[in-house]
Amino acid sequence: MREVAVLGVAMTKFGVSEKTNLEMFAEAGLEAITKSNVEPKDIQALFFGNCLGGFEEGQLHMAPFAHSELGLPTSAPAVRFECACATATVAIRQAALLVAGGIYDLVLAGGTERATIMGTPLATRTFAMASHAQHESTAGITFPGVFAMAAHMYTAKYGVEFPELKKHTAEVAVKNHRHGALNPKAHFRKKIDVDTVLNSMMVADPLQLFDCCPFSDGAAAVVIAEVNRAKDLVDKPIYIAGMGQAACGGLYLQRDITRVRAREEAARQAYHQAGLTPSDIDVVELHDCFTIAEILAIEGLGFYEFGKGYDAATKGETTFGGKVVINPSGGLKAKGHPIGATGAAQVTEIVQQLRGECDERQVEGATVGLVDTLGGDLGTVCNIILRS
Amino acid sequence: MAYPITYDEYQKNLEKGRFVGLKCKKCQTVSFPPTAVCRACGATALEPVTLGGGGTVKTFTVIRVAPEGRKPPYIVVMVELDEGPFVLGNLDGIQPDQATMDLIGKRVHMDRHLVKGDVYSGEDTYVPLFRPESS
Numbered sequence: 074m075r076e077v078a079v080l081g082v083a084m085t086k087f088g089v090s091e092k093t094n095l096e097m098f099a100e101a102g103l104e105a106i107t108k109s110n111v112e113p114k115d116i117q118a119l120f121f122g123n124c125l126g127g128f129e130e131g132q133l134h135m136a137p138f139a140h141s142e143l144g145l146p147t148s149a150p151a152v153r154f155e156c157a158c159a160t161a162t163v164a165i166r167q168a169a170l171l172v173a174g175g176i177y178d179l180v181l182a183g184g185t186e187r188a189t190i191m192g193t194p195l196a197t198r199t200f201a202m203a204s205h206a207q208h209e210s211t212a213g214i215t216f217p218g219v220f221a222m223a224a225h226m227y228t229a230k231y232g233v234e235f236p237e238l239k240k241h242t243a244e245v246a247v248k249n250h251r252h253g254a255l256n257p258k259a260h261f262r263k264k265i266d267v268d269t270v271l272n273s274m275m276v277a278d279p280l281q282l283f284d285c286c287p288f289s290d291g292a293a294a295v296v297i298a299e300v301n302r303a304k305d306l307v308d309k310p311i312y313i314a315g316m317g318q319a320a321c322g323g324l325y326l327q328r329d330i331t332r333v334r335a336r337e338e339a340a341r342q343a344y345h346q347a348g349l350t351p352s353d354i355d356v357v358e359l360h361d362c363f364t365i366a367e368i369l370a371i372e373g374l375g376f377y378e379f380g381k382g383y384d385a386a387t388k389g390e391t392t393f394g395g396k397v398v399i400n401p402s403g404g405l406k407a408k409g410h411p412i413g414a415t416g417a418a419q420v421t422e423i424v425q426q427l428r429g430e431c432d433e434r435q436v437e438g439a440t441v442g443l444v445d446t447l448g449g450d451l452g453t454v455c456n457i458i459l460r461s
Numbered sequence: 462m463a464y465p466i467t468y469d470e471y472q473k474n475l476e477k478g479r480f481v482g483l484k485c486k487k488c489q490t491v492s493f494p495p496t497a498v499c500r501a502c503g504a505t506a507l508e509p510v511t512l513g514g515g516g517t518v519k520t521f522t523v524i525r526v527a528p529e530g531r532k533p534p535y536i537v538v539m540v541e542l543d544e545g546p547f548v549l550g551n552l553d554g555i556q557p558d559q560a561t562m563d564l565i566g567k568r569v570h571m572d573r574h575l576v577k578g579d580v581y582s583g584e585d586t587y588v589p590l591f592r593p594e595s596s
Binding site: 193194195197198201202206207208209210211212213214215217218221222223225226228229235274275276277278279280322323324325326328330 | 468494496500519520521522523524525526527528529530531535537539541546547548549550551560562565566576579581582586588589
């Protein structure tokens, strides 16, 4: 297998956008291509993420349209990926695998999503389509509902009582909003406090509005190349040190949903390939779709023992100057969560962190970063470890 | 390979109030809803087994922001059935605003209710509906 590196990265501002899915993706894609010091005609394949285009714009088969919007050559195939919220990370991993395998030398990967145009009732319905259509969605489970059930199970399993756990999960939101306030591309740039979270409307007990990431619009894209090609093109290629991906079935088959088995396996693969351990990681962009989700993730990625990560944000261990900086971008919670683009935005943030380009939210001296993206009701997790 | 119990057969059993799963002939693990392959050992030699319907609540939530077409609030529970499988369903007999952590560990009994399909899912579906055993 050949070594693989990331060249140019880019994301649109996340939030509510009047632009189409294709326009957002072209904006991010062209910036990533330009920053890589190549032209669209040099790109050999497009690995394109989008989840809900059929509901957002009545658009399926979006990849070839994104391809032509960017002016890519006819010889470059364009493929759409859909792995719920993990979509773009999976697209990037597939791109990296095919570059590593010698099929392509230079590819574009990323994703786009225009979720807000659906409105909350339809968005809630379509997001719930990532649960098992016969055995789970029919019970009316929602995306917040899945993590709400995980939160209740966590409380019962580890004996961390309410309201204590609620206070600690609120601190995750406070921390990620504080980070997001430093990110010009974030959906929300407003600091909040614990009371903001605890006084917000209940969405799915025990998760309140400010425990939840927003529906967002946005796109992100990255250029990936074989390492020697990358060194010729850019000053600071960022190397893909390790990757992992794993799958699980529905919640009823997973049983103990305080443990995300797909993450434990994906992370094991990524650490193994990179020859690294959790203590080597300086900065992490992980899947905080809900506050409890960040706690499950820092445990599943090995930064904390199971049942011990719930008060990490309260203790200041996951912010700047702490044990490991989690979600300096603001995470899904504050940066926003356009589901088909999220993974590419996470890779974008880590690459920029490792290049020292993050200004006020720069993690000082960061040389190794981890991306963690979870899809659906814990069914897909994809991890990528990057190093400078 | 033929499905031992198809989704349609599972639904017809539910409609009649019969909870029919599959038992692995090799490791005895019970699956419900029925799966074509034993989740525990990967075997495909499975035989139908009728479940008693008793179980214990493992976790729950109250849905207050519902998908299009559903009327909140309502309770979703994950129950461990006495024969071993976990199943997702709804809970009746407790008001959503009365649903607290005391629910976890509570004994429940399985029934079913009909959920109307929508423009995306098409068909109406029988869904497990649990009630506290004492009520």
